[in-house]
Amino acid sequence: MAQKSFRQALNEALHFEMGRDPRVIMMGEDLTGGAGANGVKDAWGGPFGVTRGLLDAFGPERIRDTPISEAAFIGAAAGAALTGLRPIAEIMFVDFAGVCLDQIMNQAAKFRFMFGGRAKTPLVIRATYGAGSRSGSQHTQALYPIFTHIPGLKVVIPSTPYDAKGLLLQAIRDDDPVIFLEHKMLYDTVGEVPDGAYTIPFGEARVARDGKDVLIIAIGRMVQVAEEAARKLAAEGISACIIDPRTTSPLDEDTLLEFTETIGRVVIVDEANPRCSVATDISALLADKCFDALKAPIKLVTAPHAPVPYAPNLEDAYIPSADAVVKAATSIIKR
Amino acid sequence: MSSIEAVTVPKWGMTMTEGKITQWMVGEGEHVTRGQEILEIETTKVTNVVEAAATGTLRRIVLKEGTTAPVGALAGVIAEAAATSEEIDAFIASYADRLGAGDEGDGGVPVPRTIAVDGGAVNVLEAGPQGDETVVLLHGFGGDLSTWLFNQSALAENMRVVAIDLPGHGASSPIAGGDVFPKIVSAVEAAVEAVAPGKLHLIAHSFGGAVAAAIAANRPSRVGSLTLIAPIGLSRQISRDFLVDFVAAERRRPLLGVLERLFADPSKITSDMVEGTLRFKRLEGVPEALSAIADTIADDNGQLQSIGDQLQALTCPVTLIWGERDGIVPVPQQAEVPGNVQLRIIPGAGHMPQMEASSAVNEAIMENIQRSSGI
Numbered sequence: 001m002a003q004k005s006f007r008q009a010l011n012e013a014l015h016f017e018m019g020r021d022p023r024v025i026m027m028g029e030d031l032t033g034g035a036g037a038n039g040v041k042d043a044w045g046g047p048f049g050v051t052r053g054l055l056d057a058f059g060p061e062r063i064r065d066t067p068i069s070e071a072a073f074i075g076a077a078a079g080a081a082l083t084g085l086r087p088i089a090e091i092m093f094v095d096f097a098g099v100c101l102d103q104i105m106n107q108a109a110k111f112r113f114m115f116g117g118r119a120k121t122p123l124v125i126r127a128t129y130g131a132g133s134r135s136g137s138q139h140t141q142a143l144y145p146i147f148t149h150i151p152g153l154k155v156v157i158p159s160t161p162y163d164a165k166g167l168l169l170q171a172i173r174d175d176d177p178v179i180f181l182e183h184k185m186l187y188d189t190v191g192e193v194p195d196g197a198y199t200i201p202f203g204e205a206r207v208a209r210d211g212k213d214v215l216i217i218a219i220g221r222m223v224q225v226a227e228e229a230a231r232k233l234a235a236e237g238i239s240a241c242i243i244d245p246r247t248t249s250p251l252d253e254d255t256l257l258e259f260t261e262t263i264g265r266v267v268i269v270d271e272a273n274p275r276c277s278v279a280t281d282i283s284a285l286l287a288d289k290c291f292d293a294l295k296a297p298i299k300l301v302t303a304p305h306a307p308v309p310y311a312p313n314l315e316d317a318y319i320p321s322a323d324a325v326v327k328a329a330t331s332i333i334k335r
Numbered sequence: 336m337s338s339i340e341a342v343t344v345p346k347w348g349m350t351m352t353e354g355k356i357t358q359w360m361v362g363e364g365e366h367v368t369r370g371q372e373i374l375e376i377e378t379t380k381v382t383n384v385v386e387a388a389a390t391g392t393l394r395r396i397v398l399k400e401g402t403t404a405p406v407g408a409l410a411g412v413i414a415e416a417a418a419t420s421e422e423i424d425a426f427i428a429s430y431a432d433r434l435g436a437g438d439e440g441d442g443g444v445p446v447p448r449t450i451a452v453d454g455g456a457v458n459v460l461e462a463g464p465q466g467d468e469t470v471v472l473l474h475g476f477g478g479d480l481s482t483w484l485f486n487q488s489a490l491a492e493n494m495r496v497v498a499i500d501l502p503g504h505g506a507s508s509p510i511a512g513g514d515v516f517p518k519i520v521s522a523v524e525a526a527v528e529a530v531a532p533g534k535l536h537l538i539a540h541s542f543g544g545a546v547a548a549a550i551a552a553n554r555p556s557r558v559g560s561l562t563l564i565a566p567i568g569l570s571r572q573i574s575r576d577f578l579v580d581f582v583a584a585e586r587r588r589p590l591l592g593v594l595e596r597l598f599a600d601p602s603k604i605t606s607d608m609v610e611g612t613l614r615f616k617r618l619e620g621v622p623e624a625l626s627a628i629a630d631t632i633a634d635d636n637g638q639l640q641s642i643g644d645q646l647q648a649l650t651c652p653v654t655l656i657w658g659e660r661d662g663i664v665p666v667p668q669q670a671e672v673p674g675n676v677q678l679r680i681i682p683g684a685g686h687m688p689q690m691e692a693s694s695a696v697n698e699a700i701m702e703n704i705q706r707s708s709g710i
Contacts, residue, residue, distance in 0.1 A: 198617040207606035237401040
């Protein structure tokens with residue numbers, strides 16, 4: 001099977017689905033990478049190289065560069081979805097979603113509910129998130145807890161190139177609004193990705209590693225951190241199981257509960273700030289449903305409750321590390 | 336010199352490079368018999384047991400529990416009582432020199448490739464030295480070439496061994512339209528022509544057994560031996576529910592429940608197996624292809640394929656291997672087995688004896704290959 005990067009996998013999904021379904025359109029800032037700069041088109045393939053080649057393949061009617069106006073184009077995309085198109089709107093950094101929250105949480109997320117299921121909103125909002133790229137605190141947050149909190153939105157956080165392609169195809173074909181979050185530091189990771197089309201159902205966690213001593217639940221880029229931690233734990237004779245929820249809404253509660261019941265020791269690794277987060281949400285779920293199976297307190301390894309620092313050494317210290325996961329796991333193994 | 340046997344870290348699957356010793360099931364100084372489970376090893380994909388290759392005393396544990404070591408590393412030493420400590424020490428010292436002298440080399444992990452055939456592509460994984468004869472491995476319905484995780488490396492020590500993803504499985508493209516079975520046979524034959532010159536030794540499991548029997552019937556002069564593991568086509572009995580439920584399972588938990596029926600010991604199933612199966616099941620066109628294949632295997636009245644006459648017409652050695660506790664394709668009645676065919680029953684194994692009792696299956700395969708001329 002071909003080895004492809006996370007970026008290539010996303011690009012393949014966009015090419016495939018736009019070719020298959022003429023209702024799919026894209027809009028966002030600098031999607032055509034260089035539009036307006038001395039007439040240069042698609043020089044970068046979009047801000048992160050994900051949309052390369054789409055302009056040539058599908059033309060400016062379907063690949064729309066927008067002004068810096070998230071409130072306007074997210075609203076336009078939500079309206080387009082209501083009227084029968086299947087728009088993909090790209091917010092360059094998820095941090096900018098704040099200016100269009102009304103369109104997302106008060107409009108798109110509620111249409112199906114308010115109209116008794118008779119309105120479909122097949123809208124995908126793609127955005128980057130996450131620390132590590134020296135992008136400063138206004139371009140680096142992991143804001144998926146905000147969207148996970150809002151009923152009516154589906155929230156997707158892929159961690160591998162394979163998942164990126166399959167989940168994006170599923171997102172575009174879904175009839176509800178989907179927030180699709182891509183960690184900037186994952187774009188160059190490489191893995192096996194089939195050339196053909198495939199979809200991964202939402203609400204289906206991935207068991208990334210089998211193990212019996214401790215369960216590590218990790219989100220997005222933190223799956224890599226968990227895998228590094230699992231290798232270190234293995235060297236100490238501790239067998240770690242890793243589960244990647246893939247989507248935080250819907251959440252695959254059954255798999256999380258099943259493995260917690262079996263293993264009894266849980267570490268949750270989440271790059272988002274810890275208060276009212278996905279980590280705390282999952283922790284509460286497990287404590288509620290699996291209390292008798294727990295052999296030790298659930299441990300959370302998260303970023304601190306602070307904005308993301310710009311200084312490289314502080315940003316590195318902000319990101320949950322494999323050593324922190326090892327320390328958390330070891331602390332509950334020894335209890 | 337007394338008889339001294341090495342217990343080494345095995346190679347389970349073409350991508351395995353190292354394993355972790357998780358448990359010695361016997362202690363130093365204890366008697367072991369050939370075939371006894373003595374050592375548990377964990378890899379990133381699977382945890383399995385190593386069987387003793389000789390009868391004697393476990394004289395030395397070289398790799399302690401918790402140790403991670405490369406494939407081929409000496410884990411322990413089995414010897415008869417007459418072997419002296421000096422002889423054991425010399426054996427261990429000599430083995431240290433052998434490690435790393437194998438033919439794997441840096442980056443020597445084989446990778447699959449695809450062969451273009453009419454109507455799509457067939458994925459193959461090759462291993463072992465080139466020669467005049469080639470072992471071809473064909474998996475069953477719903478499987479892929481990783482079915483041969485515990486077999487391909489062992490067989491490839493002496494021969495070229497090619498594992499093939501059947502159309503609609505693994506990384507091979509699905510067959511579209513009607514006449515699914517002959518199209519699959521034709522695609523596999525085309526792939527075999529491309530990668531396996533000379534005499535063929537066909538090893539096939541379950542549905543793959545019918546494909547292998549058809550290939551052997553089409554070109555008997557090419558086939559040196561035929562070893563079929565729980566093939567369809569000899570009786571009417573089959574678990575139709577397994578086929579239906581396998582096609583319907585789109586998520587991990589229901590698929591795990593279906594795959595568990597394949598094994599006498601369901602704990603053999605890893606998340607990698609489930610995820611790998613889901614990967615090809617999710618590809619566009621595959622659910623329809625699997626459904627069509629299932630319909631060629633059985634209907635509500637039982638199996639639809641018949642291979643008895645094809646086997647009877649063959650002049651090459653033919654062996655059937657069956658797990659005693661097979662719940663998918665039960666062991667056939669003696670009257671259903673052609674007279675020229677050997678039948679070997681593996682105790683305690685289900686529909687996947689090549690995974691549950693790999694040593695016994697590998698041995699039976701090699702015996703059948705050796706029954707043909709030229710080996």
